[in-house]
Amino acid sequence: MKKILSSIATLIIMGTVLISCSDDNSDSSTSSSSTENTEVAKIEVSATIFPIYDIARQIAGDEIEVHLLITPGESPHTFNPTPSTKEEIEHSEIIFAIGNELDTFVTDISSNQEKIIIVDKNLTLIKYEDEHDDHDDDKHGDEKHDDHKDHDHDKHDDDKHGDEKHDDHDHHAHGEYDPHYWLDPMNAKVMAVTIADALAQLDPANAESYNSRSSAFAAEIDALHTELVELAELAHDKSFITFHDSMAYLVTRYDLSLAGTFEPTGAEEPSPQYLHELSEVVEHDNVLAIFSEPQLSSASLEPFMKDNNLSLATLDPLGGVDGRDSYQALIRYNIETIAETLKEK
Structure with missing residues (x-):
């Protein structure tokens, strides 16, 4: 009889412990959920x-x-x-x-x-x-x-x-x-x-x-900037044309020779008269290259490039792609591209 009573008491104690643990886990889970719900959004x-x-x-x-x-x-x-x-x-x-x-x-x-x-x-x-x-x-x-x-x-x-x-x-x-x-x-x-x-x-x-x-x-x-000033010196007296009027601030800062733009303004097709005058600028200023942009279609400038015997490379005003995935990398890319394209000409 004593053994039976002892076994019953043991079972009661174990049950109490299990219920207590379950309650603790529930409280912990509730507390964790509450913390997550009250976390301030960015x-x-x-x-x-x-x-x-x-x-x-x-x-x-x-x-x-x-x-x-x-x-x-x-x-x-x-x-x-x-x-x-x-x-x-x-x-x-x-x-x-x-x-x-x-x-x-x-x-x-x-x-x-x-x-x-x-x-x-x-x-x-x-x-x-x-x-x-x-x-x-x-x-x-x-x-x-x-x-x-x-x-x-x-x-x-x-x-x-x-x-x-x-x-x-x-x-x-x-x-x-x-x-x-x-x-x-x-x-x-x-x-x-x-x-x-x-x-x-x-x-x-x-x-x-x-x-x-x-x-x-x-x-x-x-x-x-200190590094790019030195790099830009390789091309500062060599004339070039850009696809549209996006590079004036860059060329002004680094004393580069921008002779004109293929498009009068962004996404505006040049007229035949405009291109005729631009060809005269190419000859007068000894323009060596024309730079396209990755965000705008450059198909229309290829005949002009060939007619005027210009080199073609790409400048990027916006970036956000591989190799130009930070502001600093974007600026470096543009000056390096200008210098590399023009320095040997």
């Missing part, structure tokens, strides 16, 4: 083109998720936004854009214009002149572009470009200022500060990290 921001996306990505680090709106390989001149583009824009706390008539789809789509930040603050932009057709680089005067109206996230005031308005496009559908300012790496340093300031305002707890990364980015750009 802040999300977007950028229209790869160069500003990559700068923002380098500054944001792991604290903020950065999305790219225009897929590498596409051109903002011909980009057609999709429903997923609109969804990305609406979900983003900030959208970094180039402005100056390049990526207007953002302002067309976004229901909140306040979160669009044009990253040209405190930059000197090149102003398009009334006539593009004479292919004279000296016609591109510099225009100070730092009189932006202050607002939340440094929102860009599209009407403030000096004393002139962007709505007045009597002579240029593409806008009054050349928007390809990111291709000057010294501009990229200023853009990085604008981006860091915006992220710090959005996420004050990590402001120090954003500012620190902006400084580190600037140091990398300075080192790269």
